[in-house]
């Protein structure tokens with residue numbers, strides 16, 4: 001068995017891990033990043049394709065939180081984490097939300113000013129921009145529908161560099177990770193941390209296993225450990241290591257329900273829409289999803305009888321969503337003998353009602369934008385052609401019939417000084433001298449917006465605080 | 471605790487994918503089958519185990535009902551899957567939806583299917 005030594009071990013290379021590694025290496029720390037998934041060269045796999053699911057997704061995208069209804073979810077598993085597969089939509093945490101979190105969860109030094117400074121840093125690093133020309137039609141219809149209804153809509157900037165020869169997404173593998181390597185960090189891909197080895201208040205080593213097919217075992221010793229595996233895997237790793245107090249409870253997601261909308265004109269299918277209807281935020285947001293042929297077929301399938309006919313005209317069909325902030329919450333539970341944790345999520349009646357409202361509002365906007373046929377992701381749901389029929393969707397969104405998914409997972413550990421949080425205000429795990437968490441699991445609640453910007457801003461803040469305390 | 475999960479598609483799952491791709495040529499059909507096989511194998515063990523138990527039970531059920539109908543061969547066809555889709559039993563509905571979704575996604579992405587299933 002090989003043994004490696006480092007000053008700081010960062011576990012996970014996504015939004016939280018890459019940011020942590022970049023801040024620490026620039027301050028002169030010796031950093032090693034371990035990543036369970038493979039290194040995949042940026043741009044080498046077509047976005048949202050089947051190949052991407054095989055190469056970059058955990059479980060090839062086939063995970064679900066158990067509950068009624070179950071909620072399908074996706075996580076990245078490759079160098080760069082979920083930033084490699086996400087849409088790159090970039091939203092700063094609104095100041096009011098930061099204030100609310102600070103007060104409700106007793107988070108020290110969590111002011112809008114501090115977060116803005118950290119978000120500035122992240123934005124400089126990754127390049128955040130709007131489309132230079134007219135937006136794609138699949139996106140413009142959202143703005144159009146909102147405008148006709150007198151609702152507010154925005155183009156959400158993306159972590160994308162628009163150049164002469166196309167758009168390049170500025171993922172962690174394209175930005176912070178290579179810069180961290182240039183500053184001295186080492187990245188070990190295809191290496192899963194199975195367990196942290198503890199001695200009293202100190203973590204002494206990480207027991208790892210190569211996931212490249214060799215199964216080779218590895219021990220990595222470090223002075224400091226920062227867990228950045230994401231909102232599902234971070235609590236699971238801590239639990240596998242015997243650290244369970246306030247870990248894995250309070251999981252939050254943005255439950256999402258979809259509509260496949262047919263327009264009497266062709267839409268583009270190569271990218272995701274960047275417009276969002278923000279009229280009902282933060283509790284409800286309306287936007288667009290990946291639109292490839294396979295995804296269109298899936299979105300049509302629930303209201304099944306008419307799906308096959310509708311697919312004949314798939315070029316005119318786009319997939320849109322309503323995502324809510326939920327009152328309910330979930331749990332992550334690592335069980336002995338299982339490599340993957342069991343995830344559960346409980347939606348309240350108010351959540352179900354909010355989803356139904358979201359679906360109806362989404363239908364209104366799409367019809368206002370000129371859609372001629374709407375297929376809800378509700379089993380046996382009515383295919384709607386006129387606004388007057390949308391009323392049928394209200395009672396149809398039930399626990400038995402709604403088909404939900406999410407790509408935003410947060411809050412399974414939580415930070416702050418209050419009793420519910422698993423770490424202190426800066427991500428230090430309670431009861432340990434050298435163990436921190438720095439990823440989506442720290443967010444005290446679901447933000448109601450795309451979370452990457454918030455995760456990165458918090459990761460910068462916490463990494464800076466760690467540097468000052470080591 | 472160790473959860474035992476099948477390494478490849480079970481007979482019922484294979485029959486379901488077959489039923490949903492019977493209009494494709496052999497090559498595309500095999501590729502869709504391989505994708506569904508890989509996708510199920512990659513799932514979290516507890517979810518794969520749950521799906522496998524249901525597949526075994528449904529496989530047994532189709533054989534028993536076939537025998538009850540004077541030895542007709544067990545048939546897992548599109549109509550049977552449609553009935554599962556509408557079943558009042560949540561896990562059965564989810565089971566059918568899972569197999570249908572994986573197959574649909576693959577046939578459109580791999581086979582560039584024009585029929586649309």
Ligand SMILES: Cc1cc2nc3c(=O)[nH]c(=O)nc-3n(C[C@H](O)[C@H](O)[C@H](O)COP(=O)(O)OP(=O)(O)OC[C@H]3O[C@@H](n4cnc5c(N)ncnc54)[C@H](O)[C@@H]3O)c2cc1C
Nearest residue numbers: 012014016036081082086088089193229230439440450452
């Ligand atoms: C399809 C999709 C679309 C999205 N779209 C957007 C969007 O447009 N805008 C936005 O703001 N957000 C979006 N998100 C969400 C955003 O990408 C995530 O919230 C964010 O990346 C989470 O950061 P993280 O560091 O917590 O985890 P991740 O980025 O998921 O990184 C965690 C990494 O840790 C690794 N890891 C886990 N456990 C271990 C272990 N034991 N050993 C070694 N490595 C381990 C994982 O393999 C993974 O690579 C999207 C997500 C998905 C899946």
